Amino acid sequence: MRRSFHIIGLALTLLILSGAFPVNARAEKVSTRAEFAGDVICLPGVYLTEPDSCLPVGPSSVLTELAREGIVYPAPSLPVSKPPVSLNEIPYQYAKIISPSAPLYGSPAQGDARVPAFMLKGATRYISYSNISQTENGKYFESSSGLWVDGGDVARAAVQVFQGVVVHDTPKTQFGWILTNGHSRAEPDFNTPEGKHEVLPGEFYPILGTKQVGDTLWVMIDLNEWIEDRIIGRIIPVTVPPQGVNNGRWVDINLEEQSLAVYDNNKMVFATLVSTGTKPFYTKPGLFTIYQKKDKETMSGDFSGDKSGYYYLEDVPWTMYFDKLRALHGAYWHARFGYDASHGCVNLSIGDSRWLYDWAKVGDYVYVYDPSGQTPTDPSFYTDGGA
Numbered sequence: 001m002r003r004s005f006h007i008i009g010l011a012l013t014l015l016i017l018s019g020a021f022p023v024n025a026r027a028e029k030v031s032t033r034a035e036f037a038g039d040v041i042c043l044p045g046v047y048l049t050e051p052d053s054c055l056p057v058g059p060s061s062v063l064t065e066l067a068r069e070g071i072v073y074p075a076p077s078l079p080v081s082k083p084p085v086s087l088n089e090i091p092y093q094y095a096k097i098i099s100p101s102a103p104l105y106g107s108p109a110q111g112d113a114r115v116p117a118f119m120l121k122g123a124t125r126y127i128s129y130s131n132i133s134q135t136e137n138g139k140y141f142e143s144s145s146g147l148w149v150d151g152g153d154v155a156r157a158a159v160q161v162f163q164g165v166v167v168h169d170t171p172k173t174q175f176g177w178i179l180t181n182g183h184s185r186a187e188p189d190f191n192t193p194e195g196k197h198e199v200l201p202g203e204f205y206p207i208l209g210t211k212q213v214g215d216t217l218w219v220m221i222d223l224n225e226w227i228e229d230r231i232i233g234r235i236i237p238v239t240v241p242p243q244g245v246n247n248g249r250w251v252d253i254n255l256e257e258q259s260l261a262v263y264d265n266n267k268m269v270f271a272t273l274v275s276t277g278t279k280p281f282y283t284k285p286g287l288f289t290i291y292q293k294k295d296k297e298t299m300s301g302d303f304s305g306d307k308s309g310y311y312y313l314e315d316v317p318w319t320m321y322f323d324k325l326r327a328l329h330g331a332y333w334h335a336r337f338g339y340d341a342s343h344g345c346v347n348l349s350i351g352d353s354r355w356l357y358d359w360a361k362v363g364d365y366v367y368v369y370d371p372s373g374q375t376p377t378d379p380s381f382y383t384d385g386g387a
Contacts, residue, residue, distance in 0.1 A: 041054060041057060042055060042060045045060055048067060048068070070209045070210070071209030072208050072209060073223055076206075078173075079171060080166065081165065081166050081168065082166070083164070083351060083352075087351035087352075088350050088351040092144075092296075092332075093156070094128055094129075095127050095154040097120060097127065098153065098154060098155050100121065101121045102154075103120075103149075104147040104148065105140070105148045105150075108135050108148055109135075111138070111140050112136070112137040112138070118147065120312060122310030123308060125311065126312070126314060127145075127149060127154065128315035130142055130144065145298070145314065157332065157333070161349070162202070162272075162337055162351070164260075164270060164352050164355075167261075167271055168269075169268070170239065171206075172237075173206055174234050175207055175235050176205060176207060176232045176257075177202060177205075177233050177273055178199045178200060178232055180201055181199070181200060181201065182199050182228065183195055183198050183199070184222075185225075186226070188213050199232075206221070211226075216229070233258055233273045234259060235271040236257065236259075238263075241263070242367040245287070245365045248264065248265045248266040249264050250262075250364065250365035253274065253283070254370075255282075255340075255368065255375050256374075258339060259272070260273070269359070270356070272337070272348065274338075274347060274348055275334070275338075275347040276345075276347070276368075277342050277344040279340075281303060281342070281344045282376060282381075283342070283345070283385075284385070285368045285375055285377055286368060287368075288322040288367075289364065290360055290363065291362060292320070293320050293321075294319045295317065295357070296316065296317055297327075298312075299316050301386040303386065316331075320356070320357060320360055323385065325345075326345050326346070326385035328346045328353065328356060328360075329345060329348065332350060334347070335349070337349060343385065343387050344387075347387075
């Protein structure tokens, strides 16, 4: 929170003494019993039942009314910390193939002679290269497949850095990351003008409460600061394990929020944003177990029928298979975490996938669900899946 709690406490005390604390119309429901005349004003706090020893007016009336609406203020301190930056380190360098049809050669000499061993076509193609060779005719990149690509057919790819948070105890409130630029409003209403406070992608906020107004879910990130749910990816803590989880360890994947939380001993220990399957390549809801872990994997596939959608991805790091070809893994080719973007896998940032890979064991549960109910649940709808 941008305001510290001791400043809030001081401000509330001063407002009580001055009588200047703003009380809106909804707070007028506080008791006006004559017997309270001359009584002591309650300390600022939430009074869901009317106290006998003090008068809950001023700040208390506002805080109590917020609590009745499910809003926690001030927000409790979140028991989270940043993971080590070193988790982002990987022993691979990547390059994106930019030519519509790229020849792959058995050696730089074959490249100079323009004798390809293979033509790689498709929509999304990345190589992991370990060596660059310069000849009189050009530069060649050696991919992890052992084949060489002309330097004119590739562009080096920089891996985007995003990391979630290590959680030291299950938080009492929701929290999340801003997905796209926006401005907060003083009320959860489009008729309320946007305020001066701009929220920016990647910013991290505790969530004080939510409110459904028509078709829009509004999220409160500070007192009198509301934003639309669509611009924040939320972590919604759970206190009861999914049905079928009997050991207190599971990976919790919320398809509606595009978020992931890890629970150990029934307590949240990690949380982040992910990218799951986009329509019609949804990530299948259900309870699964991790059945294989691989520190790197080459993934390829095509769901278009005419190879126009073919993808080829070398050295995908920190891969954990849980539902046929659907896996949790690092994604270096995009950074759309918080939005659906895959062919069914659960994409994480490099650092987050490394954290999860180190924590997870074969046999750990993976629970995938969609609170919105928009993801198909009929098993016959799903293929084996892909990256």
